[in-house]
Each structure stands twice: as C-alpha cells, then as structure tokens.
Amino acid sequence: MKNINNPSTSIKNWSKDDQPYEKIKNFGPTQLSNSELLAILIKNGNRNNSAIDLAKAIMMRCNNCLNELGKLSMIDFQKINGIGETKSITIMAALEMGRRRLNAESVLKHTIKGSQEVAKYLNEKFKDLTYEVFAVIFLNQANKIIHFEVISKGGITGTVADPRIILRLALEFGAVGIILCHNHPSGNLNPSNADKAITKKIGDAASLMDIKLLDHIIVSDEGYFSFMEEGVL
Numbered sequence: 001m002k003n004i005n006n007p008s009t010s011i012k013n014w015s016k017d018d019q020p021y022e023k024i025k026n027f028g029p030t031q032l033s034n035s036e037l038l039a040i041l042i043k044n045g046n047r048n049n050s051a052i053d054l055a056k057a058i059m060m061r062c063n064n065c066l067n068e069l070g071k072l073s074m075i076d077f078q079k080i081n082g083i084g085e086t087k088s089i090t091i092m093a094a095l096e097m098g099r100r101r102l103n104a105e106s107v108l109k110h111t112i113k114g115s116q117e118v119a120k121y122l123n124e125k126f127k128d129l130t131y132e133v134f135a136v137i138f139l140n141q142a143n144k145i146i147h148f149e150v151i152s153k154g155g156i157t158g159t160v161a162d163p164r165i166i167l168r169l170a171l172e173f174g175a176v177g178i179i180l181c182h183n184h185p186s187g188n189l190n191p192s193n194a195d196k197a198i199t200k201k202i203g204d205a206a207s208l209m210d211i212k213l214l215d216h217i218i219v220s221d222e223g224y225f226s227f228m229e230e231g232v233l
Contacts, residue, residue: 034066183218184219
C-alpha cells in the first residue's frame with residue numbers, strides 16, 4: 001500500500017482529475033471506480049495509508065464483489081487497520097440506503113404475475129443476509145401486494161411461523177392471498193421437511209378462513225424454488 005507520508009502518493013497531491021472528490025464534482029459518480037466511491041465514504045486515511053488504499057483493502061476482502069461487500073459486518077470492516085467504528089458505520093449506512101432504494105423500486109409496486117417476479121424481489125431483499133428469514137407477502141383480490149412482513153429470523157419452526165400471527169395480519173390488511181417466503185443462506189434450494197410441514201400447516205389454516213396460499217418461495221444465491229411450480233403445494 002502507498003504511504004501517505006510520501007507527498008507523491010498522498011491523495012491531496014494527486015492530479016485534481018484523479019482525486020475522488022474532484023472527480024465526482026467534475027464528471028459525476030458514474031465515472032468513479034468502486035474503490036474511489038468507497039474512499040469518499042471513508043473520507044480520510046491514516047498515517048500509513050490513504051483513503052483509496054483503505055478502500056482497496058476493503059474491496060480485496062470481499063473479492064472486489066459488491067454483493068459480498070454488502071455482507072460484511074462492522075467487525076469485518078474493523079479488521080482492516082485504519083477502519084474504525086465511525087468509518088464502518090458510514091459504509092454500512094450507505095449500503096443500507098442502496099438496499100432501501102432497490103426495495104422502493106421493487107415488485108411491491110406491481111401486480112404479481114409469477115413466482116420468478118417474486119423471487120427477484122426476494123433476492124434483492126435477502127441477498128446480504130447470513131441468517132435465515134421467514135416472511136409473508138399479502139395480496140388483494142387483484143394479486144397486488146398490499147403488505148410484506150418478516151415473521152421470524154434465524155430459522156423456521158412451528159413457534160416462530162405461527163399461522164395465527166400470519167392469519168391475523170392477513171385479516172388486518174384485508175388479504176385474500178398469501179405467499180410464504182424465506183431464504184437459504186447456505187445456497188441449497190431444496191425444501192427441508194420443516195419447510196414442507198410449515199407450508200402445509202399454514203395452508204390448511206388459511207383455507208379455513210378463505211385465504212389462499214398461492215406459493216412458498218425459497219431463495220438463495222443459486223436461484224429460487226417455488227412450491228407451486230414444482231408441484232409441492
């Protein structure tokens with residue numbers, strides 16, 4: 001890494017066209033590399049390394065993959081010498097803003113036309129999670145999503161995926177259909193026996209209240225599994 005005590009490598013001594021702040025002012029954010037954008041969030045280097053050097057170290061830790069960057073924790077960031085709590089929080093806040101923008105532009109604005117569309121939304125929402133999340137999508141008569149709610153985190157059991165909680169929410173939002181969804185951080189898309197059991201339990205309970213279980217979708221980095229498409233539902 002460069003040493004910023006050497007005036008030839010300090011960012012402030014670079015050509016103005018190469019300095020991240022000047023570059024974004026003159027040419028816009030699309031002209032900056034991932035490391036340069038990250039350096040703007042980091043803001044300052046330390047005695048030994050510039051902000052660009054620290055940014056490159058972070059990108060190397062995640063194999064220069066933005067998807068992997070989003071999975072890093074505060075502890076992961078602080079393992080890099082020169083990245084403390086404040087810089088870690090700034091980076092994590094920026095990553096969360098990006099996720100929320102994606103969610104705001106998601107399928108929740110549209111009528112559901114198929115499992116693939118739902119899976120795409122879920123992949124965007126769950127892709128950075130390292131733990132399992134169980135959620136439910138609630139739909140109206142026109143198959144438009146009226147509500148999305150995470151029911152539990154950390155795995156599926158009969159306790160945390162209580163049908164009474166799900167049906168209470170369905171009645172509260174006036175839903176006539178529901179889609180169960182969860183992620184498999186391991187990448188394995190095959191439904192477990194617990195997945196099948198909770199699907200049947202919730203489906204049976206929903207049918208008693210004239211609420212249709214439309215699908216149960218499992219997502220991972222490998223793709224998605226639809227109970228409906230695979231004939232499991």
